[in-house]
Amino acid sequence: MRLPEAWIISVGNELLNGRIVNTNLSWLARKLTIDGYLVKAAITVRDDCNDIVWAFRTALNRGADLVISTGGLGPTFDDKTSECLSKALGRRHVVNEKALRMVEEKYRERNLPMTEHRVKMAMMPEGAEPIKNEVGTAPGILVREGEALIIVLPGVPKEMKDIFERIEPLIRERAPPLHYVSKDLVVRGVPESAAAPLIERVMKEFPVYIKSHPHGHEIRKPVLKINITASSPEEGEAERIVKAALEKLKDLLIEEGGEVEGIEDAEQGEADSSRP
Amino acid sequence: MRLPEAWIISVGNELLNGRIVNTNLSWLARKLTIDGYLVKAAITVRDDCNDIVWAFRTALNRGADLVISTGGLGPTFDDKTSECLSKALGRRHVVNEKALRMVEEKYRERNLPMTEHRVKMAMMPEGAEPIKNEVGTAPGILVREGEALIIVLPGVPKEMKDIFERIEPLIRERAPPLHYVSKDLVVRGVPESAAAPLIERVMKEFPVYIKSHPHGHEIRKPVLKINITASSPEEGEAERIVKAALEKLKDLLIEEGGEVEGIEDAEQGEADSSRP
Numbered sequence: 001m002r003l004p005e006a007w008i009i010s011v012g013n014e015l016l017n018g019r020i021v022n023t024n025l026s027w028l029a030r031k032l033t034i035d036g037y038l039v040k041a042a043i044t045v046r047d048d049c050n051d052i053v054w055a056f057r058t059a060l061n062r063g064a065d066l067v068i069s070t071g072g073l074g075p076t077f078d079d080k081t082s083e084c085l086s087k088a089l090g091r092r093h094v095v096n097e098k099a100l101r102m103v104e105e106k107y108r109e110r111n112l113p114m115t116e117h118r119v120k121m122a123m124m125p126e127g128a129e130p131i132k133n134e135v136g137t138a139p140g141i142l143v144r145e146g147e148a149l150i151i152v153l154p155g156v157p158k159e160m161k162d163i164f165e166r167i168e169p170l171i172r173e174r175a176p177p178l179h180y181v182s183k184d185l186v187v188r189g190v191p192e193s194a195a196a197p198l199i200e201r202v203m204k205e206f207p208v209y210i211k212s213h214p215h216g217h218e219i220r221k222p223v224l225k226i227n228i229t230a231s232s233p234e235e236g237e238a239e240r241i242v243k244a245a246l247e248k249l250k251d252l253l254i255e256e257g258g259e260v261e262g263i264e265d266a267e268q269g270e271a272d273s274s275r276p
Numbered sequence: 277m278r279l280p281e282a283w284i285i286s287v288g289n290e291l292l293n294g295r296i297v298n299t300n301l302s303w304l305a306r307k308l309t310i311d312g313y314l315v316k317a318a319i320t321v322r323d324d325c326n327d328i329v330w331a332f333r334t335a336l337n338r339g340a341d342l343v344i345s346t347g348g349l350g351p352t353f354d355d356k357t358s359e360c361l362s363k364a365l366g367r368r369h370v371v372n373e374k375a376l377r378m379v380e381e382k383y384r385e386r387n388l389p390m391t392e393h394r395v396k397m398a399m400m401p402e403g404a405e406p407i408k409n410e411v412g413t414a415p416g417i418l419v420r421e422g423e424a425l426i427i428v429l430p431g432v433p434k435e436m437k438d439i440f441e442r443i444e445p446l447i448r449e450r451a452p453p454l455h456y457v458s459k460d461l462v463v464r465g466v467p468e469s470a471a472a473p474l475i476e477r478v479m480k481e482f483p484v485y486i487k488s489h490p491h492g493h494e495i496r497k498p499v500l501k502i503n504i505t506a507s508s509p510e511e512g513e514a515e516r517i518v519k520a521a522l523e524k525l526k527d528l529l530i531e532e533g534g535e536v537e538g539i540e541d542a543e544q545g546e547a548d549s550s551r552p
Contacts (some may be wrong), residue, residue, distance in 0.1 A: 016315040018306025019480065021299055025320070030294025039292040041327060042320040044301070051317060058334075204295065 003038040004066060004175055007059035010044040011052055011071035011081050012155055024070045024160055034209050034231050035168065036175025037066060047072060052084035056150070060088075064148055066171065068164075071155030073138045075117040081152055082141060086125040089145055095122050099130035099139045106137050135162045142167065149174065178231040181238040183263055185246060190258035191222045198252040199226070206230070206245040279314040280342060280451055283335035286320040287328055287347035287357050288431055300346045300436055307440065310485050310507050312451025313342060323348055328360035332426070336364075340424055342447065344440075347431030349414045351393040357428055358417060362401040365421055371398050375406035375415045382413050411438045418443065425450065454507040457514040458542035461522060466534035467498045474528040475502070482506070482521040503542055 008028055014020040022044065029039045043058065045051035052072070059067045072081035086093035099122035104114055112118075121138040124130065131140035133154070140163035141152035151167060153160045172180070187195070192214045199210045208230040215223040228245055232238040250260050284304055290296040298320065305315045319334065321327035328348070335343045348357035362369035375398035380390060388394075397414040400406065407416035409430070416439035417428035427443060429436045448456075463471070468490045475486045484506045491499040504521055508514040526536050 015302070016305050016318065017309040017483070018302045018304070018315075019483075021297060021302045023297055026291070026294045026297045028294070029292050033293040039294075040322065041331075042292065044318040044320075046316065054338075055317075062330075207293070207295075 003036060005040040005064055006032045006037040006066040006068065007040055007062070007064040008032075008042040009052075009055045009059065009067065009069040010042065010155075011047060011055075011069060012044075013046045013078075015044050015071075016046055024155065024157055027157070027161065028068055028070070028164065030203075030209055031164065031168070032066070032068075032171070034207070034229060035172045036178045036231060037171075040064065047078040047080055049080050049084040049087065052081060053088040056085055056088035060145060060148055060150075065174070067148060067150045068153065069151070070153045070160050073121075073140075073152060073154040075121055075138070079120075079138075082124055085141070085143070085150065085152060089125055089143065091125040091127065093123055094126050095119060096124040096128060096130055099124060102130055102132060102139050103137060131163050131167050133159055133163055134166075135159045139163075140167065176233065178233055179235050179238045180229070180231045181242045182227060182229040183242050183246060183265055185226045185228070185250065185263050186261035187224050187226065187253050187258040188261065189222060190224060190253055190256050192224055194256055195224055195226070195253065195258075198249060198256065201252065202245050202249045205248065206241055208241060208245045210245070210249070279312060281316040281340055282308045282313040282342040282344065283316055283338075283340040284308075284318040285328075285331045285335065285343065285345040286318065286431075287323060287331075287345060288320075289322045289354075291320050291347075292322055300431065300433055303433070303437065304344055304346070304440065306479075306485055307444070308342070308344075308447070310483070310505060311444065311448045312454045312507060313447075316340065323354040323356055325356050325360040325363065328357060329364040332361055332364035336421060336424055336426075341450070343424060343426045344429065345427070346429045346436050349397075349416075349428060349430040351397055351414070355396075355414075358400055361417070361419070361426070361428060365401055365419070367401040367403065369399055370402050371395060372400040372404060372406055375400060378406055378408060378415050379413060407439050407443050409435055409439055410442075411435045415439075416443065452509065454509055455511050455514045456505065456507045457518045458503060458505040459518050459522060459539055460542045461502045461504070461526065461539050462537035463500050463502065463529045463534040464537065465498060466500060466529055466532050468500055470532055471500055471502070471529065471534075474525060474532065477528065478521050478525045481524065482517055484517060484521045486521070486525070505542075 008025055010022055010025055015022050025042055032039050043055045045055045072079050083093050103122045124141050125143055129142040131142055133139050136159040138154055143150040153163050192212055195212055203210055208228050211227045213225045228242050230238045230241040284301055286298055286301055291298050301318055308315050319331045321331045348355050359369050379398045400417050401419055405418040407418055409415050412435040414430055419426040429439050468488055471488055479486055484504050487503045489501040504518050506514045506517040
């Protein structure tokens with residue numbers, strides 16, 4: 001089975017002078033792998049339009065089915081990804097009306113006027129679709145170019161993840177049908193900060209994606225809902241992987257003094273379980 | 277002043293399925309920036325010879341003065357970087373006699389015979405020079421191609437850093453003359469694990485490279501020698517940056533209960549101070 005190929009482009013001087021470790025890349029790579037893609041290559045470039053244009057064209061010319069970029073999306077002069085993507089595609093760079101309404105709404109809530117820099121965040125390649133950003137301000141960008149899908153995300157991890165998960169069902173739809181399993185675990189008595197290294201350990205050992213959602217109070221009365229997902233072309237395999245990862249995580253959480261409340265299939269409609 | 281341009285190539289499936297965060301990239305990017313390079317781009321590819329060949333050729337064709345790769349150097353079948361570099365350069369892939377002696381010595385120490393897989397670690401593009409690996413087994417590879425320098429390093433961070441620092445004087449030599457400042461600080465009473473987040477904080481705030489060398493006992497009687505380096509084309513600037521970073525770090529270490537013993541210029545001949 002040929003998997004669709006994804007390329008990841010990371011934009012930002014801070015990644016190439018070593019001030020920042022690119023955790024966006026590993027997060028996206030794992031997500032896309034579980035969503036059924038072969039992540040073929042990743043390119044990191046500076047905030048330089050020639051380099052950004054080159055990166056997008058390279059990914060498309062080398063047959064990417066999906067290109068995802070992070071960074072360089074925002075109001076400041078060095079946020080150039082959208083404009084340079086327009087250039088790379090040979091499209092006009094225009095104000096997207098739907099994006100403009102999204103940005104205006106953000107500022108209206110805070111009684112702030114639109115300025116040139118704020119309008120800038122609504123400028124996109126002609127024909128693009130904005131993707132809602134609930135965490136920050138600049139909308140994500142979705143562009144279809146031939147058979148390929150291009151998705152432009154901000155560099156701030158929280159915003160990047162929020163927008164990615166909003167568009168993830170569409171991404172999964174374009175991958176071959178996979179058996180996708182998503183299970184939840186509730187644990188009491190372990191603060192999220194103590195669960196974090198245990199989750200990392202399990203993610204190292206098993207090809208799963210794990211996300212913890214804190215409820216209750218981090219220190220006084222911590223309750224965590226932990227979601228584990230995996231996928232596989234073979235029936236039963238994803239189920240087996242998730243179960244093994246759950247058992248391991250359960251043991252680690254109990255060792256840490258946690259009270260595990262039981263395991264259940266994740267609810268439908270959640271970001272991580274939109275494919276049954 | 278035009279800075280020489282460096283490209284960093286990272287090889288490994290584990291980087292593109294999200295199992296590993298690429299800390300080698302940020303470490304090298306910071307080192308090279310301080311050594312006087314503009315890190316122009318980074319490419320991450322899978323353990324696939326076509327992709328590895330493409331990555332090296334791309335960096336060279338786009339004018340890299342220095343190409344550094346990490347990963348895919350070792351005895352197993354999926355360690356392909358050296359062989360694929362030979363292909364990319366159109367050179368024969370041969371046993372390097374100097375490298376063979378380095379590898380043989382490692383195994384002789386442990387009374388182990390040479391096998392095909394061990395000889396593999398001594399195979400390099402024709403005309404390459406091996407770089408000693410004190411931490412692991414596979415030597416690094418240095419190749420001159422036209423005006424460009426290519427350096428192939430293992431993916432294991434400890435080995436990667438050891439070999440890089442061995443070759444760093446040559447790397448610095450090829451950058452424009454920079455004022456390079458290196459100072460040491462000795463602190464008692466702070467375990468290295470407690471100093472680590474403080475060092476990270478200072479590295480976020482200042483364009484410096486900081487390395488801690490533990491002496492004494494981590495818990496019972498910790499003594500740390502901390503080396504801070506920075507560089508700048510302008511006289512006085514590197515000195516100013518290192519001093520500011522040192523002051524900040526000193527304050528943080530004292531807050532942590534440390535006893536700071538004084539600041540001195542780093543000794544000549546250390547890896548981090550080979551340029552006066």
